[in-house]
Amino acid sequence: MxxxxxxxxxxxxxxxxxxxxxxxxxxxxxxxxxxxxxxxxxxxxxxxxxxxxxxxxxxxxxxxxxxxxxxxQDRTVGRRRIPRSTTVMRDPLRGYVFPAASRPDEPWEVHGQPKRMLAPIPSDVAERLGVESGLEVMRRRRVTSPAGEPPFQIADAWIHPDVLLEAPQAGEISTGPGGYLDRIEEAGHGPLEWEETTRVRMPVKEEASLLQIAMEMPVWEMTTVGVSARTGRVVEASVRVIPADRAELVSKLQRGASAQWPVEPVTPKA
CATH class of the missing domain: 1.10.10.10 (Winged helix-like DNA-binding domain superfamily/Winged helix DNA-binding domain)
Structure with missing residues (x-):
């Protein structure tokens, strides 16, 4: 043919x-x-x-x-613009707030029940945490979206096993004020520093099911790792997975010293 x-x-x-x-x-x-x-x-x-x-x-x-x-699929749900700020904020009740797709005062909801369990860690996250791939590591998971919309993102927080021994409440259902990151910092790792990596990939079957998307739909994967001030090592990794058709990343560009306006005239060489 x-x-x-x-x-x-x-x-x-x-x-x-x-x-x-x-x-x-x-x-x-x-x-x-x-x-x-x-x-x-x-x-x-x-x-x-x-x-x-x-x-x-x-x-x-x-x-x-x-x-x-x-x-x-329902296409009335609009694509969301995610500002890629590098600023981490803090809410008195929730604790640290990272750059996200939500807008101030916009209500979000959790789909199903938040889960915490020992789960086999994926190889790429294992490499960041410095543990063996497939090792059972504490994972905190939530599937969330703006109120009334289909699932928008899967948020997984992986906590290093050694750190969990030092801060056991970080793995509990109720982590207390400020969340699991506050418990990790209180255990002697504060102040944490973070680095974020973003990539596009295809979803695994479980992700496609939770996000209600086709296996053929790419996803954004945003991984934020927290580094201990005491040891200089990664103590936790947070992975957010978002359908590629639901979001676009936006960065505001700044002019460097060599790009200032008005442009200085160039004097021709003799």
Whole structure:
């Protein structure tokens, strides 16, 4: 089969399905026809139909849910601008507040119950904490969003096992005023310093399920590590995972000394 022709076929199917979704033939939360029904409708193979659905999934238009089908996603939720400030603030009740997508006084809600448990640590986070990959480490997890919206982010906080021995309350359900970071600092590691790394990757199955997105939808991963003032080593790592179609990172650029305005005239050399 001609490769170009095959590509045109799945793009043709994707374009038609996209238009029908835009026209409101299927509302958010409804399922589109099954693979078999789409094969009969368009007269194309299973591979072509599935390739077309994959295109829509990558665009965030649909999500394939096991034992339910291909579900149309709600696109009325707007993309949020996340200012990438380097300033860490402090709230009298909540403790440290890091740059986030929330706006002042905007209510957020937790989806499900916040969880704390010993869980196998991913290799990249293990490397940052300086522990063995797969080791069971204390993980605090919350899935949150602005009130009334679908899940926006997964926030995981991993606490170094040695630090947990020094500050056991950091791993408890109730960490006390200021949260687990205050308990870590009180154990002799304050004041903490932080470094943040951002990357784009594909989600794992559990993340896609919690965020209600397709496996084909990339995610932002923002990892903030806290460094002890006493030992100079990483004592905790906080990882936030956000669907790529839900956010955009914004940074305000500053002029350096060489970029001041008005521009100084350049005198030609003789």
């Amino acid at each position: 001609d490769e170009g022709a095959a590509m045109a076929r799945y793009e043709e199917v994707a374009a038609d399905l996209r238009q029908r979704i835009d026209d409101g033939e299927w509302s958010p939360g409804e399922t589109i026809p099954t693979t078999a029904e789409l094969m009969e409708r368009y007269g194309y193979s299973k591979e072509t139909v599935r390739a077309a659905v994959d295109v829509l999934a990558r665009e965030g238009l649909v999500r394939v849910i096991k034992r339910r089908g291909t579900v149309v």
